[in-house]
Amino acid sequence: MKRLVNSPSLVVADEVNDAIRDGRPVVSLETTIVVHGLPRPQNLEVAAQCEAAVRAAGAVPATIGLLDGRVVVGLSVDELDRLAQPQRASAKLSSRDLGLAIALGRDGATTVAGTIALASRVGIEVMATGGLGGVHRDAARTFDESNDLTTLSRTPVLVVASGVKSILDVAATLERLDTLGVPVLGYRTDRFPGFYRADSGYALDWSVDGPAAAAAAFTAHRDFAATGMLLANPVAAEFELDAELHDAALASALALADASGARGKDVTPVLLGEFARFSAGSSVATNRALVVANAALAGEVAVALAAKRP
Ligand code: PSU
Ligand code: MN
Numbered sequence: 001m002k003r004l005v006n007s008p009s010l011v012v013a014d015e016v017n018d019a020i021r022d023g024r025p026v027v028s029l030e031t032t033i034v035v036h037g038l039p040r041p042q043n044l045e046v047a048a049q050c051e052a053a054v055r056a057a058g059a060v061p062a063t064i065g066l067l068d069g070r071v072v073v074g075l076s077v078d079e080l081d082r083l084a085q086p087q088r089a090s091a092k093l094s095s096r097d098l099g100l101a102i103a104l105g106r107d108g109a110t111t112v113a114g115t116i117a118l119a120s121r122v123g124i125e126v127m128a129t130g131g132l133g134g135v136h137r138d139a140a141r142t143f144d145e146s147n148d149l150t151t152l153s154r155t156p157v158l159v160v161a162s163g164v165k166s167i168l169d170v171a172a173t174l175e176r177l178d179t180l181g182v183p184v185l186g187y188r189t190d191r192f193p194g195f196y197r198a199d200s201g202y203a204l205d206w207s208v209d210g211p212a213a214a215a216a217a218f219t220a221h222r223d224f225a226a227t228g229m230l231l232a233n234p235v236a237a238e239f240e241l242d243a244e245l246h247d248a249a250l251a252s253a254l255a256l257a258d259a260s261g262a263r264g265k266d267v268t269p270v271l272l273g274e275f276a277r278f279s280a281g282s283s284v285a286t287n288r289a290l291v292v293a294n295a296a297l298a299g300e301v302a303v304a305l306a307a308k309r310p
Contacts, residue, residue, distance in 0.1 A: 005122070009102045012122055013074025016062045020123045023309045025059035025302035028119035028127045028157075031075070033291065035065075035084050035109035036092050036269045037130070038284060039276060046288050047080055050128065050295035057299025059306075062124055064115050066093065069105035073122050083107060092265045094147045112159060113151035116228065120155045125218075125305065127159050128298035130291040131195040132230060134164035134173030136267065137254065144267060145176065152228040153180035158218045158305075160231045160298040162290040163193035163200055166250055167257075167271040170200045181227045185217055186234075187297065193234035196241040196275075196286050204232065211297065215304035233297050239289035241282055249278040 005012055012020070019026045029050055034043045047063060054061040063075045065083045072079060083090050093101055093108035095117040101108045110118065112129050119127055133146025152159060164173050174192065177184055184192065186207035194200030208214045218229050241249075253274035262270040275283040 009069070010071040010073070010122075013062070013072070013076070016060055016074035019060040023306060025299065025306040026062055026124045026126070027054045027059050027295065027298045027302050028073070028115055028124045029054070029061055029063040029295065030112055030115040030127070030129050031063060031065040031080070031083060031109035032092055032111045032114075033130055034080065035090050037272055038287065040084070040086075042284055042288060043084060044081060046291060048077070049288070049292045053292050053296035054128070054299040057296055057303060059299040059302040061295075062119070064110050064118050065090075066098075066101050066106065066108040066110070068107065069102050071098070071102065071118055073118065073124075083109060092269075094265070095151045096147065111146075112148040112161075113146070116155045116157040116159065117151055120157050125157055126298050126302040127157050128291070128295040129159065129161050130287055130294065131163060131165040132159060132161045133268065134168040134170070135176055137167075137169045139169060139172065142263075144264070149173070149176050149180055149182070152182050152230070154226065155228050156222055156226055157228045158214075158231055158298075158301065159228060160233055160294045160301065162195050162235050162294060163232050165195045165268070165271070166197065166200065166246065167253060167268070167275075170194065170202055174202055177230065181225060182230060183221060183227075184230045184232055185214065186232050187214065189232070189234050191234070193232050195290070196235070196246050196283060197243065198234035198237060198240055211300035211304045214301045215308060218301070219305065219308060231297070231301065233290075233294050235286060235290040236293065239286050241279065241286045245279055245282060249275045249283060252278045
């Protein structure tokens with residue numbers, strides 16, 4: 001597929017476009033975490049911190065979203081502010097929603113799935129987020145499994161995340177990643193991270209100890225497979241949510257999600273919102289620390305990938 005640059009349905013910011021064209025490092029960032037995952041006003045602060053972390057690593061940030069039915073790769077501060085205005089009621093866009101939101105002229109924030117689908121279309125190979133979506137705890141009954149998994153299985157992008165959210169069925173998610181052929185690489189750990197906690201309780205088969213090794217692993221993976229890859233970066237110990245508080249908040253969030261009758265794409269925002277309320281903002285501080293750290297690491301890996309390019 002030819003790389004998309006500019007068209008009536010898509011615009012790539014000049015800085016991002018120049019970097020991609022010249023083979024310089026670029027990191028894509030999602031907007032669902034900003035619009036539906038974190039409370040105001042921290043959400044816009046976190047977005048700015050993520051961009052700054054990518055830049056500090058020597059890469060160009062490309063925050064992705066849809067405004068008035070046009071994909072913007074490299075949203076400006078003003079554009080992101082507009083997208084996050086509550087009165088705009090921006091949609092949550094997974095990969096299947098992109099064409100429809102374009103055709104219908106909608107505003108929308110992209111999930112991991114929506115973001116990597118667009119990133120790979122414009123030639124960006126690295127993405128950072130907080131936690132990848134996965135298999136929900138009641139999936140055997142509801143069939144609720146994030147499209148992040150299937151999209152990652154057919155999109156050759158490296159996603160840096162702190163594992164999957166503890167609101168999910170972690171074991172089932174790891175099994176699905178195996179089935180789908182998506183490798184999971186621990187960053188300086190042999191434990192699968194648990195988002196708010198550094199260790200989900202599950203072991204990993206593979207780990208690396210630096211950005212260059214992570215870049216080498218992704219490069220070698222792509223020689224043999226068309227799937228993406230998950231680089232699992234645990235939250236730093238000083239930002240972990242207290243274990244007891246975590247378990248109590250989780251129980252409350254799961255109960256509320258059940259009682260509220262939330263379905264489909266509303267489930268994850270309801271769970272994250274209750275975590276924030278129950279923990280009086282502690283979960284937001286943890287989420288913030290981990291996503292900014294993931295953006296920084298993604299920048300370092302993107303730099304290492306660019307250095308390997310001929
Ligand atoms: N990471 C966070 N907060 C979030 C998300 C990730 O720290 O809100 C978002 C991502 O956009 C991810 C989405 O793709 O949650 C998963 O939603 P769902 O379970 O509906 O697929
Ligand atoms: Mn879902």
